[in-house]
Amino acid sequence: MAARCALILVLFIFGAAPLAAQSVVRLGPLVGLYKGRDADGYRVIGGAALRFRLSDMIGIEGSINYRKEEYNHESVGVQSLPLMVTGLLYPVPFVYGAVGAGWYTTSVSYHAPPGTTASLISVSRGTQQQFGWHCGGGVELRAFSFVTLVGDIRYVMLNDNFRSSPGNNSVISSSPVMTAVLLFDL
Numbered sequence: 580m581a582a583r584c585a586l587i588l589v590l591f592i593f594g595a596a597p598l599a600a601q602s603v604v605r606l607g608p609l610v611g612l613y614k615g616r617d618a619d620g621y622r623v624i625g626g627a628a629l630r631f632r633l634s635d636m637i638g639i640e641g642s643i644n645y646r647k648e649e650y651n652h653e654s655v656g657v658q659s660l661p662l663m664v665t666g667l668l669y670p671v672p673f674v675y676g677a678v679g680a681g682w683y684t685t686s687v688s689y690h691a692p693p694g695t696t697a698s699l700i701s702v703s704r705g706t707q708q709q710f711g712w713h714c715g716g717g718v719e720l721r722a723f724s725f726v727t728l729v730g731d732i733r734y735v736m737l738n739d740n741f742r743s744s745p746g747n748n749s750v751i752s753s754s755p756v757m758t759a760v761l762l763f764d765l
Contacts, residue, residue, distance in 0.1 A: 603630075603631075603632040603764065604631055604764070605629070605630045605632075605727055605763060605764055605765065606627070606628070606629045606630075606762065607627065607628060607760055607762040607763050608625070608626070608627055608628075608760070608761055609625065609628050609642065609644060609758050609759065609760040609761075610623065610624070610625050610758065610759055611623070611624045611625075611644070611731075611756055611759065612624070612756075612757045612758075613646050613648070613754065613755075613757075614648070614755075615648050615657070615754050620649075622646055622647060622648045624644050624645065626643050626644025627642065627643060627644075628641070628642040628729075628762065629641045629642070635669065635672065636668060636669050636670075637666075637667065637668060638666075638667035638669065638675070639664070639666055639667065640664070640667060640677075641663070641664055641665075642661075642662075642665070643660070643663070644660075644661055644758075645658070645659070645660055646658070646659050646661075647659075655687065655688070655689055656687070656689075657687050658685070658686045658688075659683055659684070659685045659686075660683070660684045660685075661682070661711075662681060662682045662683075662684075663679055663680070663713065664681070665678065665679030665713070666678055669719075673718055673719050673721075674716070674717075674719075675717055675718075675719060676714075676715075676716045677713070677715050677716055677717065677731070677733060678713070678714045679713055679714075680711065680712055680713070681710070681711045681712075681713060681735070682708065682710060682711075683708065683709045683710075683737060684706065684707075684708050685706065685707055685708070685709065686705070686706045687706075687707075688705075709737050711735055711736055712735075712736045713733045713734060714734055715731065715732050715733030715734055716732070717731030718730050718731075725763060725764040726762070726763060726764075727762040727763075727764075728759070728762075729758075729759065729760035729761075730758075730759055731757070731758045731759075731760065732755060732756070732758075733755070733756050734754070734755050734756075735754055735755075735756055736753045737753065
């Protein structure tokens with residue numbers, strides 16, 4: 580399934596490449612903050628984004644990032660590698676709304692809590708893949724003739740079936756993600 584999603588993302592990006600010849604293509608690093616539900620605190624995430632501005636009002640973005648968080652006083656570690664495709668709608672030239680989907684590869688490891696004897700606790704690992712949605716918005720400002728600064732906040736919804744109202748426990752993992760991106764014109 581992950582291979583299929585990766586193939587769709589690649590075809591989507593390269594399929595848009597002829598359109599990008601007449602539009603603006605930007606690539607750059609991203610950094611952000613993320614806190615999963617019940618996580619021990621906010622964590623820094625890092626990654627990269629590739630944006631195609633197809634017209635004055637429409638754009639698409641492909642991004643990948645890495646994040647790591649801890650739960651239960653560092654006895655549970657979670658590492659996630661989201662691969663996302665996002666549609667961008669610009670009602671004004673520098674403000675956009677974003678909606679998209681992502682494929683999340685997540686590894687979970689269980690450790691002995693600090694201050695306990697490791698031989699009494701079993702240590703294990705597991706990896707799973709999840710499909711998720713995200714929506715949000717941001718601001719895109721031109722800093723120099725070839726550099727664009729982006730500030731963004733998105734709400735990520737993993738395993739959401741959209742059959743229930745917000746605020747109940749049907750969503751297994753949902754959280755806001757705030758990012759800053761430095762994009763360079765290609």
